[in-house]
Amino acid sequence: MKIEIVKNILDANDQVAALNREFFDNLKVFTINIMSSPGAGKTSLILETIFRLGSQVAVIEGDVASSIDSERMAKFNIPVVQINTGGNCHLDAPMIREATKKLSLSNVKYLFIENIGNLICPASFDLGEHIRIAISSIPEGDDKPYKYPGLFSKVNAVILNKIDLLPYVNFDLERFKNGIIALNKNAKIFLLSCKTKEGIDTWVEWLESENSYK
Amino acid sequence: MHELAVTEEVIKTVTEVSKGKKVKTIELVIGDLSSFIDESIQFYFELLTRSTPLEGTKLLFRRIPVKLRCYNCQKEFIPDETYLCPYCKKIGGDVIEGREFYIESIEVEDENRDCEEYPRC
Numbered sequence: 320m321k322i323e324i325v326k327n328i329l330d331a332n333d334q335v336a337a338l339n340r341e342f343f344d345n346l347k348v349f350t351i352n353i354m355s356s357p358g359a360g361k362t363s364l365i366l367e368t369i370f371r372l373g374s375q376v377a378v379i380e381g382d383v384a385s386s387i388d389s390e391r392m393a394k395f396n397i398p399v400v401q402i403n404t405g406g407n408c409h410l411d412a413p414m415i416r417e418a419t420k421k422l423s424l425s426n427v428k429y430l431f432i433e434n435i436g437n438l439i440c441p442a443s444f445d446l447g448e449h450i451r452i453a454i455s456s457i458p459e460g461d462d463k464p465y466k467y468p469g470l471f472s473k474v475n476a477v478i479l480n481k482i483d484l485l486p487y488v489n490f491d492l493e494r495f496k497n498g499i500i501a502l503n504k505n506a507k508i509f510l511l512s513c514k515t516k517e518g519i520d521t522w523v524e525w526l527e528s529e530n531s532y533k
Numbered sequence: 534m535h536e537l538a539v540t541e542e543v544i545k546t547v548t549e550v551s552k553g554k555k556v557k558t559i560e561l562v563i564g565d566l567s568s569f570i571d572e573s574i575q576f577y578f579e580l581l582t583r584s585t586p587l588e589g590t591k592l593l594f595r596r597i598p599v600k601l602r603c604y605n606c607q608k609e610f611i612p613d614e615t616y617l618c619p620y621c622k623k624i625g626g627d628v629i630e631g632r633e634f635y636i637e638s639i640e641v642e643d644e645n646r647d648c649e650e651y652p653r654c
Contacts, residue, residue, distance in 0.1 A: 320643050324636045326546055328539050328561075408535050439568050440535035443634070465614060468599070469568040472628060501616035501625035504604055 332444055335412035339447025342419065343430065347532035348377075350430045352446050354470060355454035356463075357436030360480040362388045363513035364454060365431045369397060371523045374428040374533070379418045381410040381435045388433065398422055409440035412447055428533060429526075438463065442470035450529055456481040461491045464498030472502035475529070476509060478522060483512040536569060539634075540577035544587060547639055554641040556590045564597040564633035571596070597633045601626030 327333065343350045353361050362380075369376050377398040380389045389401035400418045402410060415432065424430065432448060434441040453474040455463045458481060464471040471477060477499050485492075492510075499506050507525060511518030527533065547559055563569050571594040582588045598611050605623035616625050 321638050321640050322550060323638045324546065324550055325638075327635045328542050328546075329634060331542055407538075411538065443535065443568050469566045472566060497616075497624055501612070502599075502601070502628055504625060 329443065329445075332412045335416055336445035336447040339412055339415055339419070340449075341447075342416075343447060343449070346424050346427070348424050348427050348430045349530040349532050350432065350446075350448045350450075351526070352432045352434060352441075352448035352451045353454065354434045354438070354441045354451065354474070355436060355456075356438050356459060359436070359454045359456040359459065360513050361433045361436070361454055362391055364478060364480060364511075365433060366391070366395065367513050367516070367519050368431070368523055368526065369395070369429075371520065372429060372527070375426045376429045376431065377422050377424060377427045379410075379415065379422070379430065379432045381414075381433055383407070383435060398427075404435060408435055408437050409444050410434050410446060411444045415446045429530070438467040438470050442467075442473055450475040452476050452478060454478045454480050455495070457484040457488050457490050461495040462498070464495060464501075468498075468502055471499050471506070474503065474506055476507040476522075476525070478509045478511060481512055481514070482510045482517060483515045536573040537577050539569065540574050540581060543574070543578070543636060544581055546636060547587065547590075551639060551641050553586070554644070556587055556639050556641050558591045558593050558640040560593045560595060560637040560639070562595045562597060562633045562635050562637050564631040565599050566628065566631040567634040569634060595637065597630050599631035600629050602629050 353365065355361050365378060378392050380399055380401045381404065382388060383404055383406055386401045389399045392399040400421045402414050402418055432446060451474045453470055455477060496508060499508060509518060509522040511522055547556055575592055578592055600609055600611055602609050603618040603621060603623065603626040606618060606621040608620045609629065610619055
C-alpha cells in the first residue's frame with residue numbers, strides 16, 4: 320500500500336528558522352548569514368563591516384573547532400558567541416536559537432552569523448536570517464558559482480574579496496559574474512579587499528540600506 | 534556530511550507515518566540544486582536503521598534536474614554548464630525546478646496480504 324507524504328525533509332529546521340526570524344523581527348535585529356569556503360575572508364569582512372557601521376552589533380561564530388575567530392572579535396569588545404559544531408559541516412536553526420540565548424540583543428542593530436567555511440551544506444539550512452551573503456575570493460578561481468550553484472543561487476549578495484590580488488591571478492571577472500547572474504540575476508555583486516579596504520564602504524552602504532529596522 | 538541530520542529526519546517522519554507497519558520503500562525527491570547526495574543518504578540510512586524496524590527498507594531516489602525559465606525569452610530549458618538558453622542564446626533564467634527535497638511517499642506492506650502470507654500474524 321502506497322502512502323503519499325510529500326513532506327519537506329527540512330521542515331523541522333525551517334520551523335525553528337521561522338521562530339528565529341520572528342524573534343529577530345520583534346527585537347528589530349537585522350540578521351546576516353555569511354557563507355563562504357574556508358579562508359575567503361568571513362571574519363575579516365565582518366570586522367571591517369562592524370568598524371564602519373557605528374551601531375551596536377553582535378556576532379555568532381560557527382566553526383567545526385577552536386575559538387580563534389571569536390577571540391579575534393572579542394579583542395574589539397564585540398559581543399560574540401562561539402558555536403563549535405564538533406564536525407558538523409553547517410549551522411542549523413536550532414543551533415542559532417541556542418546561541419541567541421547567550422547574547423544580549425536588546426540594543427543590537429546587526430547580528431552577523433559566520434557560518435561554517437563550506438560552499439555546499441550551509442546553503443540548505445535556513446537560520447532565520449534576513450539576508451544571505453556569499454563571499455568568494457580571487458585565489459579560489461572564477462569557477463565557484465558554476466561549481467556551487469546551490470549556494471550562489473540563493474544569496475542576496477556575493478562579495479568577491481581579495482580583489483587586490485587580481486593582477487597576479489588568472490581570474491576572469493566576467494565569467495565569475497555570469498555564473499552568478501545565470502541563476503540569480505537579483506544578487507548584488509561587490510568587489511572589495513579587506514586588506515586594502517577598497518570597495519568596503521560601498522558594501523556597507525548597501526547593507527545599511529537593506530536594514531529596514533534602522 | 535550534512536546528510537546525517539536529514540536522514541535522521543527522514544527516519545523520524547517515516548516512523549511516524551508508517552505506524553508500525555513494515556515499510557518496503559521510501560521515495561525521496563531531490564533537486565540537483567539542493568546539495569544532497571543519494572549515496573550519502575543511503576549510507577547513513579543503512580547505518581541508522583540497523584536493527585530497527587526500518588532495516589532493509591529500500592530508498593528510491595528521484596532526481597530533479599535544474600530547469601530554468603529564460604530571463605529573456607521566457608522559454609523553459611534544462612541548462613548545461615554555460616547556462617545559455619538554447620532558444621535565444623542569452624544567459625540564465627529563474628529557477629523553476631531543482632530545489633526539491635522531500636519525501637514523496639512510502640510503500641508499506643498490506644496488512645491483509647501479510648495475514649495471508651503469515652497466517653499467525
